[in-house]
Amino acid sequence: MDKLTIVKVGxxxxxxxxxxxxxxxxxxxxxxxxxxxxxxxRKATDISEKLGIETKMVDGRRITDEETxxxxxxVYAGLVNKNIVAKLQALDKNAFGLCGADFNLIxxxxxxxxxxxxxxxxxxxxxxxxxxxxxxxxxxxxxxxxITHDMKGTLLNTNADTxxxxxxxxxxxxxxxxxxxxxxxxxxxxxxxxxxxxIEEINREDYLRYKEEGxxxxxxxxxxxxxxxxxxxxxxxxxxxxxxxxxxxxxxHIIR
Amino acid sequence: MDKLTIVKVGxxxxxxxxxxxxxxxxxxxxxxxxxxxxxxxRKATDISEKLGIETKMVDGRRITDEETxxxxxxVYAGLVNKNIVAKLQALDKNAFGLCGADFNLIxxxxxxxxxxxxxxxxxxxxxxxxxxxxxxxxxxxxxxxxITHDMKGTLLNTNADTxxxxxxxxxxxxxxxxxxxxxxxxxxxxxxxxxxxxIEEINREDYLRYKEEGxxxxxxxxxxxxxxxxxxxxxxxxxxxxxxxxxxxxxxHIIR
Numbered sequence: 001m002d003k004l005t006i007v008k009v010g011x012x013x014x015x016x017x018x019x020x021x022x023x024x025x026x027x028x029x030x031x032x033x034x035x036x037x038x039x040x041x042r043k044a045t046d047i048s049e050k051l052g053i054e055t056k057m058v059d060g061r062r063i064t065d066e067e068t069x070x071x072x073x074x075v076y077a078g079l080v081n082k083n084i085v086a087k088l089q090a091l092d093k094n095a096f097g098l099c100g101a102d103f104n105l106i107x108x109x110x111x112x113x114x115x116x117x118x119x120x121x122x123x124x125x126x127x128x129x130x131x132x133x134x135x136x137x138x139x140x141x142x143x144x145x146x147i148t149h150d151m152k153g154t155l156l157n158t159n160a161d162t163x164x165x166x167x168x169x170x171x172x173x174x175x176x177x178x179x180x181x182x183x184x185x186x187x188x189x190x191x192x193x194x195x196x197x198x199i200e201e202i203n204r205e206d207y208l209r210y211k212e213e214g215x216x217x218x219x220x221x222x223x224x225x226x227x228x229x230x231x232x233x234x235x236x237x238x239x240x241x242x243x244x245x246x247x248x249x250x251x252x253h254i255i256r
Numbered sequence: 257m258d259k260l261t262i263v264k265v266g267x268x269x270x271x272x273x274x275x276x277x278x279x280x281x282x283x284x285x286x287x288x289x290x291x292x293x294x295x296x297x298r299k300a301t302d303i304s305e306k307l308g309i310e311t312k313m314v315d316g317r318r319i320t321d322e323e324t325x326x327x328x329x330x331v332y333a334g335l336v337n338k339n340i341v342a343k344l345q346a347l348d349k350n351a352f353g354l355c356g357a358d359f360n361l362i363x364x365x366x367x368x369x370x371x372x373x374x375x376x377x378x379x380x381x382x383x384x385x386x387x388x389x390x391x392x393x394x395x396x397x398x399x400x401x402x403i404t405h406d407m408k409g410t411l412l413n414t415n416a417d418t419x420x421x422x423x424x425x426x427x428x429x430x431x432x433x434x435x436x437x438x439x440x441x442x443x444x445x446x447x448x449x450x451x452x453x454x455i456e457e458i459n460r461e462d463y464l465r466y467k468e469e470g471x472x473x474x475x476x477x478x479x480x481x482x483x484x485x486x487x488x489x490x491x492x493x494x495x496x497x498x499x500x501x502x503x504x505x506x507x508x509h510i511i512r
Contacts, residue, residue: 047330051306070335074303078334079326082403082411086357090409096358101342103352103396131396140359140387147338153346155338 003032004136004175008164009182011041013243014080020087023182026246028091033136033175037144037167038084039160044068044075064119064157072157073099077145084143095141100148101155103131106163108148108156122148122156124163127170136175165226172234179235180251181223182243187252188224190215201253204228227254259288260392260431264420265438267297269499270336276343279438282502284347289392289431293400293423294340295416300324300331320375320413328413329355333401340399351397356404357411359387362419364404364412378404378412380419383426392431421482428490435491436507437479438499443508444480446471457509460484483510 007027013019027036045055048071056063064072081097088095100106100122108122132142144167146160161181168179187198190210202210207224210216216224227238231254241251263283269275283292301311304327312319320328337353344351356362356378364378388398400423402416417437424435443454446466458466463480466472472480483494487510497507 047307050308051303073338074330074334076334077338078330078332082329082333082355082357085355086405086411087409089357089360089405089407094360096354098352098354099338099341101338101345101353104345104350131391131394135387138387149342149345151345153343155342 001174001176002137003178004035004171005030005032005178005180006035006037006164006168006171007180007182007246008037008160009039009243010160011039011043011080013182014038014084015041015043019243020084023243023246024084024087024091026244028088028093029247033139035132035136035142035144035167035171036084037146037160037164038076038080040072040076040080040146043080044072047071047075058116058118061116061118062157063117064121066120069120069155069157073147073155077147081143081145088141088143093141094139095143096135097143097145099145099155100158100163104128104149104151105132105144106148106158106166107151108158110150110154110156120154120156122150122158124148124158124166127166129167129170129174133171133174161223161226165230168230168235169233172236177235178237178239179227179230180239180241180246181227182241182246184242186242186245186250187240188216188220198250199252201255203255204231224254231256257430257432258393259434260291260427261286261288261434261436262291262293262420262424262427263436263438263502264293264416265295265499266416267295267299267336269438270294270340271297271299275499276340279499279502280340280343280347282500284344284349285503289395291388291392291398291400291423291427292340293402293416293420294332294336296328296332296336296402299336300328303327303331314372314374317372317374318413319373320377322376325376325411325413329403329411333403337399337401344397344399349397350395351399352391353399353401355401355411356414356419360384360405360407361388361400362404362414362422363407364414366406366410366412376410376412378406378414380404380414380422383422385423385426385430389427389430417479417482421486424486424491425489428492433491434493434495435483435486436495436497436502437483438497438502440498442498442501442506443496444472444476454506455508457511459511460487480510487512
């Protein structure tokens with residue numbers, strides 16, 4: 001199988017012209033087939049504010065009402081996505097941008113209302129990667145915005161990490177998939193006070209031990225649960241690293 | 257050659273939920289391969305106003321400064337485009353949205369500054385339809401937003417009629433292209449005071465005579481010049497009609 005590297009970057013990096021430029025210059029140097037998933041970030045909040053739309057957060061999570069959905073669709077699938085595509089074209093890489101509605105790549109289901117009504121937020125139900133697979137094999141780079149749809153005409157806001165994970169799993173039948181999550185730290189740390197204490201490689205056994213010992217805790221736990229879920233579903237390797245470290249081979253490598 | 261119908265609709269129709277619904281229900285009934293080009297419209301102006309961006313017009317034309325470019329990219333390539341794609345998916349038609357930067361479909365050149373500086377406005381330089389052609393042949397419907405790029409990383413605002421025309425011409429090597437422009441009238445009128453006086457068919461000879469007689473004048477002249485230019489470049493037929501008349505076969509048919 002051919003190698004496909006899927007990189008997920010947050011909104012913070014893609015919204016800043018200088019860090020986006022650096023990221024894309026590094027990204028295109030990755031050998032083999034590539035796919036980029038980008039997050040949304042603060043610009044949506046800024047624009048919502050200017051448009052007089054109140055950003056509602058519950059337990060640190062954004063509530064996507066109808067007006068907020070319009071803003072995230074504009075910002076993520078329009079402004080951020082097309083800006084990345086134009087910059088990749090300028091680097092002589094044929095790219096195209098899409099969201100989950102395009103090619104019916106990602107069908108999602110509006111999150112059921114329990115204690116909290118998250119509004120227009122979609123949980124991934126199905127990924128159909130066939131068309132994307134064949135475009136990738138033509139050396140075209142897909143750039144995926146974190147918006148999905150319900151096949152009933154409604155767009156839904158969906159977590160970009162989840163999208164990267166689900167797309168990686170769906171493509172693992174067809175490619176040897178390497179999934180790289182860029183975040184603000186150099187990797188998973190064995191000592192949270194020491195930024196350089198990166199755990200280079202971790203399998204499920206190590207992970208359970210680290211969790212038991214309290215070395216790995218908090219926000220790292222859902223990240224690693226997702227990573228091991230991807231590994232279980234055929235993804236060859238998940239890497240957690242910092243964006244400026246994308247091509248060094250550093251970061252934490254999550255393996256079977 | 258297989259038949260491809262390219263439909264161009266203005267922003268007014270695609271921004272209104274009811275008229276968009278009707279348009280898409282009609283559009284999917286067109287037999288054979290299809291491609292949709294949509295305009296931008298007033299929503300960009302509304303959002304610009306709310307964001308405190310002044311809309312500058314010179315001789316009735318919008319000046320696209322840096323902030324306005326961001327707004328049109330968000331609204332046209334994000335909100336309007338993805339909304340159309342989601343609605344087509346709901347009609348069980350596999351569709352995807354793109355702008356001229358995607359697949360490097362349309363490279364344009366920033367309009368040179370003469371008396372007026374139009375800002376980030378692009379004049380079409382080159383259309384590369386190969387990837388789109390092959391997707392269309394897989395029964396996928398492209399939905400094109402009126403944003404292009406300069407291959408140097410800059411997005412540019414481009415007239416949607418021009419995009420429809422240039423894409424139609426570029427695809428005429430590969431398909432028997434029928435190009436339908438939807439506008440507010442039923443067709444080209446022989447009597448501007450009589451909305452039903454639609455000229456059903458017109459060739460270049462007729463056109464020159466009508467122009468000489470003053471029957472065709474004003475804003476119709478550039479529209480028809482573009483239509484005949486498309487015909488000269490291999491497009492089989494150009495139709496000018498009203499959106500709600502899309503599948504009736506009515507309107508003005510411009511032929512060789």
